[in-house]
Amino acid sequence: MAVVLKTDKITKSFGGLLALDEMTLDFREQEIVALIGPNGAGKTTFFNNITGMYTPTSGTVEIFPPNQKSVKIQGMKPNLITELGLARTFQNIRLFGNMTVIENVMVGRHCRTKSHIFGAVFQTSSFKREEKESVEKSFALLEMINMSHLAGNLAKNLSYADQRRLEIARALATDPFLLLLDEPAAGMNPQETEDLDQLIVHLRDELKITILLIEHDMKLVMKISDRIFVMNQGRLIAQGTPVEIQNNPEVIKAYLGE
């Protein structure tokens, strides 16, 4: 399987603190990869470095969008990286609370549409067509996460689990080939986690998207991941299939101590 994202020795330091230490890893087409590790291991920092929120101190991040030339993206602005096909969700939910559910998803369509002020004010035919497409596509995504009946509600009034799923739909609206989920199951009950797990597998199998997730729910991680990377103190300490990881002494040591 083809590689879609490769990091080469990315390092990030905040002053004297080394948050990421020469992380080298790659994700392949259509796989679910989990990034796990104890709190403060640097998982979210890793996310932020490949999505442009942070600029790595050194090292490169290269992506290979399907049917396109590869691009080195370290240090690029987050919106450009999203345009290239990397979408993400946030650990602490960052929805647009005072916008409706459907509008949240439509904001995700922003970088795939072009109309500007002129078109909107004069309601040109290309503006109307684009707007209609946005609405249809957004509704389709809401259907997929079973939330189309909530389309007109304000995002801040949704339940916690619905907010997490809406974040995924919003990220999907940007047409990504790689989706980064930061603790998607946090705060969900077992039934909701079950639904989420089906959704993630559906994304990989039906939409052909590569998924990278940070997650603390080990049951979920072991069940759906194709490969797992384990981080501790900014360093990659192990990688492999769920079974390999479960029996890796380094990992056990990181989680349980000696």
Add this chain to the structure above:
Amino acid sequence: MVENIKKSSIIAVWFIFLSFPLVVLRVDYIDKTIDYRWHNILWIGIGAFFISWVWRYFLKRKNESDKSSEGKNQGTSASTSRFQVQKIFEHKFALLGILIAAAIVPQFMSTYQTSIFITAMMYVVLGLGLNIVVGMAGLLDLGYVAFYAVGAYTYGLLNLHFGLGFWISIPIAGVLAASFGVLLGIPVLRLRGDYLAIVTLGFGEIVRLVLENWDVVTRGPSGIPGIPKPAFFGVKLGFAGNMTYLFYIILALVVIAMVATRRLQSSRIGRSWVALREDEIACQAMGIDTTKAKLAAFGLGAFWAGIIGVFFAAKSSFVSPMSFTFFESAIILSIVVLGGMGSVLGVILAAGILILLPEYLRFMADYRLLIFGALMVVMMVFKPGGLITNIRQQYTLPKRNSKEELAELHSSET
């Protein structure tokens, strides 16, 4: 009950204490004696007692209704969304009604009344412009009056030096003000909230001070007199006729600004502004270029101010830096906040209240600012969201087989 009486009594005593020097003591300079008007204390005490009682009652009721509506929102989603759709229709009819009434009004009003209404409508457009920057994009701009000044001086100076007319000046001033907006936008891209407010406040002052001190170009504090009013297809109208004509021009501008704002609000750009206001980091992560979005908001907001600046110069036929103080920015900002952030109808209503009310309260001239201030406090306590809460556009999709469609959409794009 006892608790309430106690609270209100304390407030009454406090008010008596506060107002004592003002309402009780009166110094007679001729006889060199002091009048003690003790009966006034009684009125202040009784007034404060009852007002505090009523105040607490309404505050309690507000808190209760807040709580119950919160519960409702979570439970019945379908009913609330239907309610919102209805509200949008109500707004449309309300707008149409106001428009028709406004069109007939100048035929029955004195020139003085027309003039007041023109001013109010100027503030409607200014409010709608600032609404883009503050209400939608969430960028607190305290120097909005600078763009208004740019517009007014553009017309004033172009007319003085090159004899350019009103209509040609409008687009020039609009574009020039928009460029100033973008120019201001560039250095403040990284700022938010309080810091942004301070910088924009400074910008407003800079523009005013430049106008005041750059005598060679702007004629300094003496201003530019004799700016002509627009002629009606080459025909010079009388004083009253001019006012009526200006009334219809500004009415047209209000309608254009309203329609444009409404359309922008439910467009890709409008959504990106609101997203920017709601969460800048998420906004950027969703592929929105925040730099572009911010500059567009600043530019478009300033555009309207520039146009109204031209109109202002034509209406008053005199511009001077005195007209563009911070107080103007504050009034326009009050209109946006009082009306309800991002709400078009709210801006119209608030401009009406804030501009017309002081005019019609002239008969109690001594107290009008007091009433004005009290009104603002009451509004912010009881309706902090503004007069009219902005209602988001509702989208519907005709029912189709969604699964097939989804597959179709995704296969077409990969």
